Amino acid sequence: MTPDALTGGFADAPIQSARAFRAAMEALSRPGKIETVAGAQPPAPLSVAAGVLLLTLADGTTPVHLAGAHDSPSVRDWITFHCGAPLVAAADAVFAVGTWGAMQPITRFAIGTPDYPDRAATLIIEMPDLTTQGPRLTGPGICDVAGLSLPETAAFRANHALFPLGIDCFLTCGDKVAGLPRSTLVEDI
Amino acid sequence: MTPDPNLDPTPDTTAHSDRKAWMGLLARASPGQLAGLLPDLPAHDILRAPEIGAVMVRGRIGGTGAPFNLGEMTVTRCVLRLADGVVGHAHVQGRDRAHALRAAVVDALMQTDAAANLRQTVLTPLQTAETTRRTTRASKAAATRVEFFTLVRGEDQ
Amino acid sequence: MYVAVKGGERAIDNAHAFLAEDRRGDPQVAELSVAQIREQLRLAVNRVMAEGSLFDPDLAALAIKQARGDLIEAVFLIRAYRTTLPRLGASNPVDTAQMAVVRRVSATFKDLPGGQVLGPTFDYTHRLLDFKLAADGQVPPAPTAPVSAEKVPHVTEFLNRDGLIEAEPQSDAVPPDLTREPMELPTSRALRLQAITRGDEGFILSMAYSTQRGYGRTHAFVGELRIGAVAVEMDIPELGFSVEIGEIELSECETVNQFKGSKTEPPQFTRGYGLVFGQSERKAIAMSLVDRALRWKELGEDNIGAPAQDEEFVLMHADNIQATGFLEHIKLPHYVDFQAELELVRRLRADAATMQEAAK
Numbered sequence: 105m106t107p108d109a110l111t112g113g114f115a116d117a118p119i120q121s122a123r124a125f126r127a128a129m130e131a132l133s134r135p136g137k138i139e140t141v142a143g144a145q146p147p148a149p150l151s152v153a154a155g156v157l158l159l160t161l162a163d164g165t166t167p168v169h170l171a172g173a174h175d176s177p178s179v180r181d182w183i184t185f186h187c188g189a190p191l192v193a194a195a196d197a198v199f200a201v202g203t204w205g206a207m208q209p210i211t212r213f214a215i216g217t218p219d220y221p222d223r224a225a226t227l228i229i230e231m232p233d234l235t236t237q238g239p240r241l242t243g244p245g246i247c248d249v250a251g252l253s254l255p256e257t258a259a260f261r262a263n264h265a266l267f268p269l270g271i272d273c274f275l276t277c278g279d280k281v282a283g284l285p286r287s288t289l290v291e292d293i
Numbered sequence: 294m295t296p297d298p299n300l301d302p303t304p305d306t307t308a309h310s311d312r313k314a315w316m317g318l319l320a321r322a323s324p325g326q327l328a329g330l331l332p333d334l335p336a337h338d339i340l341r342a343p344e345i346g347a348v349m350v351r352g353r354i355g356g357t358g359a360p361f362n363l364g365e366m367t368v369t370r371c372v373l374r375l376a377d378g379v380v381g382h383a384h385v386q387g388r389d390r391a392h393a394l395r396a397a398v399v400d401a402l403m404q405t406d407a408a409a410n411l412r413q414t415v416l417t418p419l420q421t422a423e424t425t426r427r428t429t430r431a432s433k434a435a436a437t438r439v440e441f442f443t444l445v446r447g448e449d450q
Numbered sequence: 451m452y453v454a455v456k457g458g459e460r461a462i463d464n465a466h467a468f469l470a471e472d473r474r475g476d477p478q479v480a481e482l483s484v485a486q487i488r489e490q491l492r493l494a495v496n497r498v499m500a501e502g503s504l505f506d507p508d509l510a511a512l513a514i515k516q517a518r519g520d521l522i523e524a525v526f527l528i529r530a531y532r533t534t535l536p537r538l539g540a541s542n543p544v545d546t547a548q549m550a551v552v553r554r555v556s557a558t559f560k561d562l563p564g565g566q567v568l569g570p571t572f573d574y575t576h577r578l579l580d581f582k583l584a585a586d587g588q589v590p591p592a593p594t595a596p597v598s599a600e601k602v603p604h605v606t607e608f609l610n611r612d613g614l615i616e617a618e619p620q621s622d623a624v625p626p627d628l629t630r631e632p633m634e635l636p637t638s639r640a641l642r643l644q645a646i647t648r649g650d651e652g653f654i655l656s657m658a659y660s661t662q663r664g665y666g667r668t669h670a671f672v673g674e675l676r677i678g679a680v681a682v683e684m685d686i687p688e689l690g691f692s693v694e695i696g697e698i699e700l701s702e703c704e705t706v707n708q709f710k711g712s713k714t715e716p717p718q719f720t721r722g723y724g725l726v727f728g729q730s731e732r733k734a735i736a737m738s739l740v741d742r743a744l745r746w747k748e749l750g751e752d753n754i755g756a757p758a759q760d761e762e763f764v765l766m767h768a769d770n771i772q773a774t775g776f777l778e779h780i781k782l783p784h785y786v787d788f789q790a791e792l793e794l795v796r797r798l799r800a801d802a803a804t805m806q807e808a809a810k
Contacts, residue, residue, distance in 0.1 A: 107374075107378070107380065109688075110340040110341070110372060110374070110380060110688070111340060113340075113341065115342075116342075117342070117344070163536065163537065164537055164538070164539055164540075165537065165630055181688075184687045184688065185341075185687070185688045188538070188539060188687065309691050313691065313692070313693050313694070316693040316694070317681070317683075317693055317694030317695075320693070320694055320695050320696050321694065321696060321697050344536070344538075345535065346535050346536040346537065346538035347504065347532060347535040347536070347537055347538065348537075348538050348539055348540065348541055348682070348684055348695060349537065349539070349540040349541065349627065350505065350540075350541045350544065350682055350698065351540055351541055351542065351543040351544065351625065352543055352544055352546070352643075352700075352725045353543045353544075353546075353618075354618060354639060354640065354643065354723055355606070355618035355704065355721050355723045356546045356547060356604055356606075356618075356702065356704065356723070356725075357547075357604075357618050357620070358618030358619055358620060358621065359618075359619060359620070359621035359622075359623055359625070359639075359640055360543045360621070360622065360623070360624070360625045360640065361625045361639075361640035361641070361643045361644055362540075362625050362626075362627050362628075362629075362640070362644045363544075363644070363647055363700075363725060363727070364499075364500070364503040364504060364505060364644075364647065364648060364727055365503060365504050365505070365532060365535070365537075366504065366505035366506065366682065366695075366696065366698060367504065367505070367506040367509070367535065368538055368695055368696070370538060372688070382686065382688065382689060384538070384684065384686060384693060384695040385695065385696070386682075386695055386696025386697070386698075387506065387508075387696070388506070388508075388509075427550060428597060429594070430550070430552060431550060431552075431597040432594035432595060432596065432597050433552075433592045433593070433594055434551065434552040434553070434567050434569055434678075435567070435594070435595040435596060435597050435598065436592065436593040436594050436595040437553075437567055437568040437569055437570075438565045438566065438567045438568075438595070439565065439566040439567075439568065441560060441561065441566075
């Protein structure tokens with residue numbers, strides 16, 4: 105294990121993870137709202153926000169899939185040390201991290217079962233930029249309408265059609281994070 | 294993974310069995326005795342602050358078969374780095390953060406030139422205490438061993 | 451239906467204060483320390499660890515003190531505490547053949563390697579109250595004897611060598627964990643053992659006793675009962691090798707049971723298994739009997755409808771925290787439910803009275 109893998113975690117895990125959890129919950133329950141998080145210094149290409157989400161949400165019972173360039177030795181070691189999460193193939197993942205391109209096709213990921221819709225994957229999508237300008241979002245947690253700079257709409261519309269099954273997404277860029285749960289309807293503007 | 298001389302992933306080399314032995318000894322040691330033997334800690338950076346958690350202990354069905362979950366035990370873990378860059382790890386039974394911190398310091402120091410001295414001042418006394426504790430208990434158990442005897446018959450002289 | 455009712459706050463605060471004072475008892479009597487409970491009520495501590503499913507003698511002793519000796523309440527406190535702990539991983543399966551035994555007896559073989567070691571047992575005491583303990587706690591040190599280097603192998607190994615007992619299927623599969631995934635029936639033997647080892651000792655004892663009295667008889671012999679310390683070792687991913695993280699005391703029981711054979715298996719002995727935290731031999735023996743009774747299906751035995759053969763009955767009722775939670779909740783306010791019941795009974799009585807009038 106590289107010595108760098110041992111650094112860059114939370115310095116004060118109870119406080120920092122509680123703040124990060126609050127931000128993640130806000131992001132997912134108010135789609136289109138962009139939150140700022142802090143506390144992780146993960147190895148590239150993992151963003152600060154993706155690192156914070158993993159430190160907060162992933163542990164030994166949540167298998168993680170690393171897609172594309174994110175599947176590097178330094179990222180693997182960092183997650184193993186700080187989260188203890190097993191690294192797995194896409195189909196077995198509870199969380200997946202990567203760029204939108206590297207995640208394709210997203211139909212590889214678990215969408216839950218009718219008895220247990222919660223047994224679905226949550227994708228952490230690393231974005232080149234993240235703003236509220238983009239496709240129109242409506243649904244639970246959104247007053248009237250919101251927007252988010254999504255990479256596309258078709259895949260998210262197809263995912264929404266699976267409701268109550270389907271994946272949930274976080275979109276990350278630097279220290280910014282937004283949420284896009286399966287309940288949100290996405291439309292081109 | 295990039296190889297690191299201290300963290301060679303090949304299991305069960307001699308270096309490992311030595312390190313495994315002292316890490317196990319530190320984990321089982323009495324926190325009070327360890328603190329008495331090593332009151333002052335060298336400068337270090339904390340990489341993973343002492344953290345109390347649970348480890349699921351597994352058994353095997355019939356003692357030898359498939360694993361099953363028996364129940365958890367409390368464990369405290371800690372990782373730190375000495376000023377010279379050597380990393381020390383600890384996983385110790387119980388909820389004593391100072392115990393985990395000291396065990397990690399000893400693990401790190403044992404990988405430096407201080408090893409020989411530390412073996413004498415810390416590890417040997419811990420080992421002696423453990424051996425005494427185990428032998429005392431075992432010798433009391435040995436005294437409760439049943440010595441069956443059968444009355445001798447026949448013409449054995 | 452539950453309705454939020456306000457107004458009890460002061461009464462609740464005062465009830466807590468009253469509880470704290472009663473917990474302390476007569477202040478003229480010296481207060482119990484947690485260390486005293488840990489050292490001198492060790493079997494109660496063991497039971498709380500086993501049923502709380504968390505090995506930590508200090509915490510179990512504290513829970514017993516806080517619960518005023520109510521062991522189920524103490525188990526509840528431990529279960530609540532353990533949910534706050536991050537799970538750092540799972541150990542490698544403990545090797546009970548390497549146990550440093552303080553007690554080891556076999557009811558099936560008199561002479562066996564490692565011998566019969568009685569250990570700190572109640573078995574040969576006369577069950578007469580010892581009034582000396584009421585006066586003076588000083589005890590002379592127990593006698594010692596030289597420790598032999600002899601191995602203490604499992605008794606079932608001898609039978610296994612001759613093919614007289616079923617072989618335990620080997621596997622390293624990750625076992626299911628009922629603290630992480632809700633139990634789904636039918637279960638595997640691994641999940642059953644987890645549920646039984648943390649189950650209520652009284653319930654498991656009664657289930658085991660029912661099999662002895664004929665409700666799912668399994669003809670069990672205690673092949674071996676051993677108690678002692680085993681090392682717990684865990685793989686540490688960041689090190690790339692496994693280390694010992696501590697040492698725990700366990701009680702293990704292996705029963706040897708008669709088996710007539712089936713279409714695929716010759717007549718041979720079969721096994722029941724019990725493994726429990728601490729010195730908890732009654733629970734370990736009972737566990738192995740219940741384990742064996744629940745194996746009727748895989749061994750092709752008849753289901754005679756005995757409670758101990760009914761997986762759902764045993765596993766869904768073994769947990770004393772689930773049981774006491776559901777049982778005790780009925781003492782909490784159900785004013786609205788009861789009001790509805792009351793109105794229903796009044797209406798039925800009125801209807802019945804009207805019908806009686808009409809019938810006259």
